[in-house]
Amino acid sequence: MSAPEESLVPAAGFHWLTPLYDPLVALTCRDTAVKKRLVDAAGLAPGQRVLDLGCGTGNLALGVKQACPSADVVGFDADPRMLGRAAAKARRSGLGVRFDQGFARSLPYADGSFERVVSSLFFHHLAPAAKAAAMGEAFRVLAPGGEIHVADWGRPGGPIMRILFLGIRFLDGFPNTAAHAAGLLPGLVRAAGFDGVRVLRRFGTVFGTLEVISGAKPVEASA
Template sequence: MQQQGDYIPAFHFHRLTPWYDRFMAGLYPEARIKGALVAQARLQPGQRLLDMGCGTATLTLLLQQAQPDAEVHGLDADAKILAIARDKALRAEAGIILDLGTAVRLPYPDGSFDRVFASLMLHHLKRNDKQRALREAFRVLKPGGELHVADFGRPHNRRMALIALLVRRFEEIADAVDGLLPAFMQEAGFRPVEETACYGTVSGTLRLYRARKPAASGDAPP
């Protein structure tokens, strides 16, 4: 797996970026997964939302459509994929805000957002950066705010286990298919961390999670 700068681009190579949306629509039940992620967040008017690692802004646009009275930000480290996202937002006449930046150094103040989303993003990061990104998500959330994650997880049947044997050879994905993402969320300070759904795909098991930043400082782990 080739690292490009301090991030891995969509499908790991910049030359594949223009076909990202087409590939995703063909390979994954993307609308179902992202729709479930949006639904579980119970969005409210006036909230500030962050799609961390937004890619082509498919989820970012869904968030804005689901709650037009929210302030929706999308952030990605890949300028090329953000250009695609901006074109999509322009065509949709959507008032989303797209920022260039990395998940491990979010360019936002503490307590900026009510909800943070990470859809098929964390598995692109090495272990230390996964942990840093989750700590950053915790930092920018308001007390009582929530993190919503869709990513690879522990296989849920024999077929998915066979697929996992192949994909886990990549260092970045191994943590996810070994089921470590919930533990990393807890280490970042989230309580509780819940799994909300599970999907089988051509690349393995995808799992959805909801994690909450404690509403009071006394509720945070030591």
């Protein structure tokens, strides 16, 4: 399932920081508020199939399941260390979320498998070509009329945010984060074929500006 040629930038820049990932993100990235905004934006309905792309330790996938217990929620990530943490949390909380491993440029799901794709802090880990490929895969696995809701680094809201964002750019790669620094992420969502793409909210954090972006797969698109 996984594509060995695709490189993986670990969640916190280095695998040895993985055990600290959750507290670091909670302290620095306004994680609870950002993920709540994403879940609200998703406007979940009973029975919907939801994919959390680049789910990491599973907080967003579990938040979706908590908000809509009858949803069929799948978390997807390339890193087995992160998925192990996610699965352990799901077991502890008794929330029935499935976690799959693989690379986002080739998702192991049929066309039109989901009504929602949600994703947080994932796309900036990808090189430009992989970013476009992953966005295309999100489009493919969504059913016509399905929606994507993404939270990720956006154009820094001023010079201080631009300087703060250098920390993330250093950790996760300057080429991977260039489109984010230039405010091009909404355009990448549009380029994959999504309609009605808009930035719903911007959050200032100690590492720069996070954007919540939503779009929809046109109803007339083929599944």
